[in-house]
Structure formats: structure tokens, C-alpha cells
Amino acid sequence: xxxxxxxxxxxxxxxxxxxxxxxxxxxxxxxxxxxxxxxxxxxxxxxxxxxxxxxxxxxxxxxxxxxxxxxxxxxxxxxxxxxxxxxxxxxxxxxxxxxxxxxxxxxxxxxxxxxxxxxxxxxxxxxxxxxxxxxxxxxxxxxxxxxxxxxxxxxxxxxxxxxxxxxxxxxxxxxxxxxxxxxxxxxxxxxxxxxxxxxxxxxxxxxxxxxxxxxxxxxxxxxxxxxxxxxxxxxxxxxxxxxxxxxxxxxxxxxxxxxxxxxxxxxxxxxxxxxxxxxxxxxxxxxxxxxxxxxxxxxxxxxxxxxxxxxxxxxxxxxxxxxxxxxxxxxxxxxxxxxxxxxxxxxxxxxxxxxxxxxxxxxxxxxxxxxxxxxxxxxxxxxx
Ligand code: GAL
Numbered sequence: 001x002x003x004x005x006x007x008x009x010x011x012x013x014x015x016x017x018x019x020x021x022x023x024x025x026x027x028x029x030x031x032x033x034x035x036x037x038x039x040x041x042x043x044x045x046x047x048x049x050x051x052x053x054x055x056x057x058x059x060x061x062x063x064x065x066x067x068x069x070x071x072x073x074x075x076x077x078x079x080x081x082x083x084x085x086x087x088x089x090x091x092x093x094x095x096x097x098x099x100x101x102x103x104x105x106x107x108x109x110x111x112x113x114x115x116x117x118x119x120x121x122x123x124x125x126x127x128x129x130x131x132x133x134x135x136x137x138x139x140x141x142x143x144x145x146x147x148x149x150x151x152x153x154x155x156x157x158x159x160x161x162x163x164x165x166x167x168x169x170x171x172x173x174x175x176x177x178x179x180x181x182x183x184x185x186x187x188x189x190x191x192x193x194x195x196x197x198x199x200x201x202x203x204x205x206x207x208x209x210x211x212x213x214x215x216x217x218x219x220x221x222x223x224x225x226x227x228x229x230x231x232x233x234x235x236x237x238x239x240x241x242x243x244x245x246x247x248x249x250x251x252x253x254x255x256x257x258x259x260x261x262x263x264x265x266x267x268x269x270x271x272x273x274x275x276x277x278x279x280x281x282x283x284x285x286x287x288x289x290x291x292x293x294x295x296x297x298x299x300x301x302x303x304x305x306x307x308x309x310x311x312x313x314x315x316x317x318x319x320x321x322x323x324x325x326x327x328x329x330x331x332x333x334x335x336x337x338x339x340x341x342x343x344x345x346x347x348x349x350x351x352x353x354x355x356x357x358x359x360x361x362x363x364x365x366x367x368x369x370x371x372x373x374x375x376x377x378x379x380x381x382x383x384x
Pocket of ligand 1: 184
């Protein structure tokens, strides 16, 4: 018991983005099957998380109870099934009196609920922020559930979800949470992805081992398919290029990687994006150092690089073009601590072609198509 959990950002799948309230045992089991069959599990995804709308609208004898129509055999049976696949089981509750969907929250029931989840063999709890009484201090409510989970007799990952409110970065580590949502809810459109990234550039130093930034569940592969009209949005989702860039950003910014599409119906392109082992390796680097940002001097709004030091001396370098036409990124190595006078350059390995593209000195200049990105591992080499 009490093994340190989530050294690196957790990876998994969550019901909310695509299914919202429309969840049941069959959906969970068939998604667990697909997690294994498609190779997602082998790529590192392990948590199957049931989000809001799983319980009855009222407690029974003070306890949360699953909706029998959605989960006729109860939650322990779901846990057993998920565990039999070598995966882990996540559930959802809320720090307020009710969940956002109007189901009972854990406010003033934190310790009994942690005990209930442990009794169902739950491995992960997402903990939301709706209907928080004004008189209650949010940080204190997360401390309560953090303490309850750490003492419930089972290792349960604590996934805080207060949308980045109330200066969460300054207190979240103290609650024992392994990850924390730092933004409002994502939508399946390019504007939403851009807004989340813009709000998170510069906060990287607060994310680190055992307590990771969570930029919300991925919309990769949704293509506008969601039972939740607000998430689906009217524009029909993103292009595969935009999903590729979205995934690269979440990876290099050290976010949790929680898939939000219907993994039973993924296209080849979606699966390729989600299982890119070189991109995942950057996200899962053991030191969990957040990236810093270098903006293109003559196009700073649209074009920038994120640079993340990796264990062992390499750098992960992502170059991104948020603009609506092809744009140039010219990364001056001076800006990342490598002056020309050092007699050293960077050998660049492309994470999409999975091959080395060459050694560069002083700078690397690339043309990035609209909404696209480049992702490299850069290795320091002598050049003279
Ligand atoms: C929101 C949360 C979403 C989802 C939803 C469920 O507050 O940010 O990720 O969990 O509640 O109602």
C-alpha cells in the first residue's frame, strides 16, 4: 500500500468527451477490450475512467450507489473486468455537493466515499469542482479527499479537476494529488486547443514528478462525434494535422494523456497519432521537466518552439505553427544555451519519420505548414 503513484503523467481513456451521460457497462468493457486489441495498452495507456453520470441521483444509507440500469452488476464487476485485461479502473466524484451533471458529490462524505471506491477496487479518482459551497475553501476540500484516498487501504490516483481556479498551482502539491486540471473544458475544435495551450505556456515549472499538469482529455480522433453538443461544437472537429499538433503539445507540455474519442471506432490516422512511441517517450521522460518557449522573432503570435530537457542530456524540441498559412521557424541555438563558439551542434531525430535528419549548427530553420508541427529529439554533438 501507499506506493508512490504516477511518477510520470498518467495515460488512459475517459468516457466524458464522447459519451458524457450516455455510459454503461457494455461501453466500458468493449472499450477496455479495444484498449488491448488496438495496441493502445502496449503504447502505455492503462486507465479506463468512468466520468460523471454513473450513480443514482440519491445516496443510499449515506453511500454512493451505481445506477443499476447503466451498471447492472455494480462497479466491482467492472473493476474485475478491467483488471482482467491488465488495465486500471478510474471513477469520478466531485468536491461539491453535486457533480456537474447533478449527481451526489462527495462534499462532507469524503472519507466514506474513499472507502467505497477502495471497496470497488478503484485505482484512480477524478475529482471535480461543481457545486462547491461558497463558504468552503477549495484547497481544503482537495486536502480532505487527498487524505482520505491516501488512507483508504488502496493505491488510488487522485486526479484533481478544479479547472485551474483559485490559484491551484500554488497549493495542489500539498493535497497529494497526482494530477490537476489547469484549464476549463476542452472542445473538439482548433480554437479550444490553441486557447488551452496559450493559457499553459509559462506554467510548466509547477508540473513535475508525482503531480502533473492536466490540460484536459484529448479530442484526438473525435472528428465532431460526441453525445455532448458543447464538446462536439458545430464545426465538426479538427483535421488530422490539428489532432497531430494537439497530441504533440499535450505530450511536450507534460500533460496527462487521457484519450477522449471512441476508441472502438478509431481511424488508422488517429491510432497512429495516439501510439507514436517517440512522442509518448517525450511525455513520459523520467525527469518530467516542463518546456520553455522560444517564439519566432518576426511572427511570435503564430510560431514558437517548446524546448524540454530530457534525462540523459538530450532535448525535446517541438516547433509549432498556429497560423493559417505555412510559416518559418528559425530556432537560434544560442537561445537554448548552445553558442556557435562551443564547437558543438545538434543532431536532430524526427519523431514522425523516426529517423535522424542531420546535424545543425547555430540554428535550425524549418517551414511548418499551417496548424502543423515538427517534433525532434536533439542530441549534442561535436562539430569541429
Ligand atoms: C466538468 C469537467 C469535465 C467533466 C464534467 C462532467 O466540470 O471539467 O471534464 O468531468 O465536469 O460533468
